[in-house]
Amino acid sequence: MTGSDRERLILEPLADDPEVGRWLAALQDARRDTLAELRGVTPEMVDWYPAAPLNSIGSLLYHIALVEASWVTEEILEDPESPEMAALLPWPDREPPTGGASSGHLSRIDSLRMDEHLARLEAVRRYALDHLRPMSNDEFHRARTLERYDVAPDWVVHHLLQHEAEHRSHIAWLRDTFPKS
Numbered sequence: 001m002t003g004s005d006r007e008r009l010i011l012e013p014l015a016d017d018p019e020v021g022r023w024l025a026a027l028q029d030a031r032r033d034t035l036a037e038l039r040g041v042t043p044e045m046v047d048w049y050p051a052a053p054l055n056s057i058g059s060l061l062y063h064i065a066l067v068e069a070s071w072v073t074e075e076i077l078e079d080p081e082s083p084e085m086a087a088l089l090p091w092p093d094r095e096p097p098t099g100g101a102s103s104g105h106l107s108r109i110d111s112l113r114m115d116e117h118l119a120r121l122e123a124v125r126r127y128a129l130d131h132l133r134p135m136s137n138d139e140f141h142r143a144r145t146l147e148r149y150d151v152a153p154d155w156v157v158h159h160l161l162q163h164e165a166e167h168r169s170h171i172a173w174l175r176d177t178f179p180k181s
Helices: 018-038 057-076 083-088 114-132 137-141 153-177
Strands: none
Touching: 018 114, 018 137, 018 153, 057 083, 057 114, 057 153, 083 114, 137 153
């Protein structure tokens, strides 16, 4: 095995501050894993909903992007009014309540091609990296005091890593259980 064929399992910093850069590298590593799970997803699979009250791959991809954008803009940047993110994410996260109770189901994001979902994920990630990359270590660990809780960017990145991993497994399950014709 040559050096160029050798897999490198290293978090190379993606920012001037090495610690911030490693957290951002972890985000990118998680995204590579998600994109790998999407290999083999056919256009028919993107909008497929199994018989159980579950979400489609397309709805999950939208949700991953929306949650990342929300945490970065609202909790880290303390700027919930990002026109750039609002344009990318026009639908709400959840279906509207019916009969006075929330359905709890993610919004159905149907009839979009995989490349549209991937472009949205990439645009949200680019926005996040562009805003997090210049942060100092102190700013990355500084707690923001919001109405309901205190939160620091390092915890947000940790949460986003977990969130994407959980939905990545759901996406893989949907891909692998799609009815074979």
